[in-house]
Amino acid sequence: MTITADTTPDSTARLKRELKSAEARRRAMALALVAPLALFLLLIFVVPIGALLTRAVQNPEVVDALPKTVAALKAWDRKTPPADAAYAALATDLTAAQDGEAMGALARRLNTEIPGFRSLVAKTARAMPLADEQGHTLALAPAQTRARLIELDARWADTAYWQAIAKNGSRTSPFYLLAALDHRQDAFGHIGPTDPDEQIYVTVFARTFVISAVVTLLTLLLGYPLSYWISTLSERRANLVMVLVLIPFWTSILVRVAAWIVLLQSEGLVNHALMDLGLIREPLALLFNRIGVYISMTHILLPFMILPLYSVMKSIPSTYQRAAVSLGSHPFAAFWRVYVPQTYPGVGAGALLVFILALGYYITPALLGGPNDQMVSYYVAYFTNVTINWGMACALGALLLAATLVLYGVYGRFTRAKANAR
Template structure:
């Protein structure tokens, strides 16, 4: 009986818990949905910021690099007639008459300059032709344009009888085009549609190469200057390290424009550096330091140096010093212990600092614009020029897209060779 009772008691305690009721299950699901909604609401501002500050601008840039609606919106009827033209000889008189009428309308709406700027990118020198012709067409009465628009257009300027001009108008009239990317790569299409190197000045590939060279030089200089300082900060007494860290962070508390302007005062012809060198007799005449590639490299190295020091310092501070002491106790020389033990442990911080400095310097704009001059300009300055001055947003978008693709490619190569997982900021 006792055994039976004991067995019965054990079975009673080992029985599974009673299943939840339907109301309890619904309450649990409701609570989980409520928590998910709260989590979504908490991250919604961040997601909105990422979308409007990063995703939307990049998507717009990618779209603008292949979409060119300006001409087709200004002269839609002429573009429609040119779409059936083979490109050989001259378009028919109906096409010329349509162009004359649309130029007359554009002149009345004061939009001829927009068409002139768009066509001038494909056919240099056509801006003045289109503007002048539009003014002449506006002065002609509507009844005089009927049936004689082609003649009026030829009389306005003999260049309207050149097939090359009409081929350019047909080319820029396509709403979707790869012309911007070809231009950004110093390429162009001939009359047969084959891609070849541009016959005029090739500047963009050279600018990309110069930008990468400047960025790599700045990264190496920041590494050579920042690694010893980070090493000293990691091994210095706390009071000394704290004071030096304040000096490292001090540039972040000063305006970027102020720091760049300070370098202008230092590097200019009558600046501090030239005055000091001449006073000591080292040089006999001022050196050309400002508005050069040297000025861009020096100023940007000073500005970006903290981005190399901080990751290195945070990683070095976390390294156990007993590793190096163990290597020394086993007979290793100090330099050998540093190279074989300490330096490999700092590679994650070095990788993070190098990537930060390189990527930031590739897209830098303000400092090269102020101190670089023509020799120190980078691709970002040319992108800004097309956005602000020339109004060629399509080319600016193509240049920016290629720069983004270049950065992503370099990051992919780095990930394949070193591994992005080795990057550590602390």
């Protein structure tokens, strides 16, 4: 019996529709499987990062607390004394202010512009509304309001305080980002460096990058030969050694740091061992300095270097190196010219992973380092938990994120260039 296919136009169109419907169902199923992960990343990663970036440029304190004052200062040239209407608007805003939290935020924000502005705002707010000696509220003309405010505190006659208010008359400002780069914007919008005795954050960023680079180099120097040795072992022994490499992941970072405090202190095991061996006569200072930070961070991050190196090394055939030696190459030259270049992807991945992880370290420098060993993360925590300055904390975090993305982009471009060269 012969079976013939129905090839009429109607059957062909129906078959196409069925194929499209089946493909659409497959795509919908795939999207449904990925949707929980996408939603999780959106809520846990994308939204917080977006909030971080927006908080770094948000500046709503002055606009929310002094709306009429900001409007009155819009046309002010910021050189001559402000008009009487600005004084009247300030008195109106402070009189109408009922939210103590908003006034506190205003005082803190203006105090970052001029030290002592907080006390001026608090003093003036307590005196509102302006009243006579009997406590009766006065209906004053703008010029009279000006005179009363200057009489209350002579600082209101100083244009610098009004310039600070006018400069922050927008809901967005580069103030925090500039401050994180040791720069500032004057009352006329010109950007320049801060005073030398106030420049700390560029030094902190440089210190963070130096510590991360040194730790990355140390993990590479220790991890490369160890990974090579593991790759030469039998599968059973290699698995056993890898278990030993991964054992530190079974304990928290805090526990490992505490263990290093016990080992590195003046009466710790390291100093005792060195003194018993006759290598030193008195205990070395290994805690609360850069040495302790390097030792602990290298120990904690070493597995992150070993894992990508080992995954690359175990896939490299040993016959390449033996072939180079059989052709007359020195064993070291064969290793350096034949084997090492093939491990570059693992070196790059491990170095990038360790460096990026080291950039954000907080607890290790905080517990093992001294005042000059703290990294950017320390100041992010300080502004978040101590001074409650979210703008500055987010600005530092945003710059650190930008540096991480730049490094990732450089690595991606480097790997693409290497791939194209092949």
